[in-house]
Amino acid sequence: MMEKLAIVVLISGRGSNLQAIIDAADPLVDIRAVISNRPHAQGLHIATQAGIPCEIIDHTQFANRDTFDTALQNCIDHYQAQLVVLAGFMRILTPDFIQHYAGRLINIHPSLLPAFKGLHTHRQALQAGVTEHGATVHFVTPELDSGAPILQGRVPVYPDDTEEQLAQRVLDIEHQIYPQVIHWFAEQRLYLQAQTAYLDNKPIN
Numbered sequence: 112m113m114e115k116l117a118i119v120v121l122i123s124g125r126g127s128n129l130q131a132i133i134d135a136a137d138p139l140v141d142i143r144a145v146i147s148n149r150p151h152a153q154g155l156h157i158a159t160q161a162g163i164p165c166e167i168i169d170h171t172q173f174a175n176r177d178t179f180d181t182a183l184q185n186c187i188d189h190y191q192a193q194l195v196v197l198a199g200f201m202r203i204l205t206p207d208f209i210q211h212y213a214g215r216l217i218n219i220h221p222s223l224l225p226a227f228k229g230l231h232t233h234r235q236a237l238q239a240g241v242t243e244h245g246a247t248v249h250f251v252t253p254e255l256d257s258g259a260p261i262l263q264g265r266v267p268v269y270p271d272d273t274e275e276q277l278a279q280r281v282l283d284i285e286h287q288i289y290p291q292v293i294h295w296f297a298e299q300r301l302y303l304q305a306q307t308a309y310l311d312n313k314p315i316n
Contacts, residue, residue: 116297126154131286139297228256
């Protein structure tokens with residue numbers, strides 16, 4: 112039987128993607144810890160209820176981004192994580208931190224990248240008048256929301272959509288695609304090489 116993939120999940124808020132990863136109950140995945148930069152993140156309760164160790168590294172207690180990232184890295188490495196999963200982690204990470212986890216640091220962004228990088232993606236989509244929106248799981252690089260894409264989930268945009276309606280539709284698709292990508296990684300089918308994601312030794316465009 113294949114050895115379980117050790118992952119650490121980083122959160123800042125409600126933890127809905129964390130819940131989806133837990134609910135997937137992937138037999139190849141071992142969630143070693145959940146780390147939050149916010150002491151009152153709702154996702155910590157989700158982790159506790161699932162019996163997953165929780166750590167709080169409050170970014171407000173650090174003088175700068177570098178010292179925070181060093182503390183975060185030390186905590187992750189304590190759990191010997193093979194994959195670091197950003198699940199609503201609202202911090203921009205330093206290049207040194209990202210390099211330390213190169214090829215094993217992933218994020219999910221609520222848009223069909225490269226469209227609508229940054230914040231307020233649903234508002235951007237509605238203002239642009241697109242008919243399709245969605246979410247992208249990608250490898251993390253120092254340039255914001257620009258790492259190699261792995262998997263996208265697409266949803267329709269309806270003429271009378273509000274931001275809230277569209278956000279919920281995208282969130283539902285996020286909960287499907289993030290566990291899938293983690294499973295591929297656990298199966299050793301997914302990797303990053305020369306800034307390109309490969310699945311089953313084929314580049315992902």
